[in-house]
Amino acid sequence: MREIRIVSDPCERVAQLLVEAAGVGANIVLAGGETPREAYELASEADVDWSEATLWFGDERCVEPDHSDSNYGMVSEVLTSGIGKDRRPRVKRIEGELGPEIAAANYETELRTELGNTPRMDLVILGLGRDGHTASLFPGKPAVKERRKFVAAVPQPGMPPHVPRVTLTLPVINAARNIVFLIKGDKKAQAVALAFDEQSNEQTPASFVRPVDGDITVFADELAANELVKRQECLSE
Numbered sequence: 001m002r003e004i005r006i007v008s009d010p011c012e013r014v015a016q017l018l019v020e021a022a023g024v025g026a027n028i029v030l031a032g033g034e035t036p037r038e039a040y041e042l043a044s045e046a047d048v049d050w051s052e053a054t055l056w057f058g059d060e061r062c063v064e065p066d067h068s069d070s071n072y073g074m075v076s077e078v079l080t081s082g083i084g085k086d087r088r089p090r091v092k093r094i095e096g097e098l099g100p101e102i103a104a105a106n107y108e109t110e111l112r113t114e115l116g117n118t119p120r121m122d123l124v125i126l127g128l129g130r131d132g133h134t135a136s137l138f139p140g141k142p143a144v145k146e147r148r149k150f151v152a153a154v155p156q157p158g159m160p161p162h163v164p165r166v167t168l169t170l171p172v173i174n175a176a177r178n179i180v181f182l183i184k185g186d187k188k189a190q191a192v193a194l195a196f197d198e199q200s201n202e203q204t205p206a207s208f209v210r211p212v213d214g215d216i217t218v219f220a221d222e223l224a225a226n227e228l229v230k231r232q233e234c235l236s237e
């Protein structure tokens with residue numbers, strides 16, 4: 001099922017889904033970025049036992065885990081460090097500091113060892129860049145076309161921070177039971193329209209996120225959904 005939910009509080013909605021998934025011991029993939037960060041801060045306030053859950057990363061910047069650009073560092077700061085030791089989730093960190101190729105190979109091995117050769121995440125949280133990227137799948141970059149590996153190196157990302165990245169690929173994202181996009185603000189309106197209105201297109205990697213047999217829900221505020229609504233109103237006329 002595919003749903004586009006235009007809501008005033010997308011971060012709260014996603015925080016609720018994250019907490020629910022954590023409470024049932026799910027395999028959860030987290031995104032980086034300011035909007036997902038806000039959802040994690042809200043989720044950290046919930047009284048839930050995360051100890052059965054496993055947190056994975058949709059992508060990572062190739063920096064030390066305590067670097068300000070680290071997605072692992074951000075999640076540690078706003079979410080996991082505030083959880084009581086006996087209620088913390090398992091966290092599967094991408095070792096970005098080893099460089100994109102080695103870190104990607106190591107994460108692929110960890111994924112396959114842990115979840116087998118057809119890994120099915122329970123919940124994948126994704127952000128959307130104004131250029132249509134998601135995770136670290138940037139327009140025109142080889143990782144978008146990767147269909148065999150589950151984890152790819154991204155030596156040259158398409159947006160700041162301009163450090164090499166590691167990203168999950170579309171096969172593992174699209175195998176998930178639940179994919180949730182979290183998007184806010186008018187800067188994303190064009191990308192939202194291209195990602196969720198039209199056919200998949202090379203310049204908008206997020207448009208290739210289509211669950212094989214799971215659900216996808218886009219939580220967007222009015223500003224982010226503005227362009228999509230205009231287009232669909234034209235179509236419905």
Ligand code: 6PG
Nearest residue numbers: 032033034035127128129134135
């Ligand atoms: C990253 C993210 C990236 C992010 C989007 C949205 O590592 O940067 O995984 O895909 O989710 O760029 O980020 P903002 O919410 O900050 O715009």
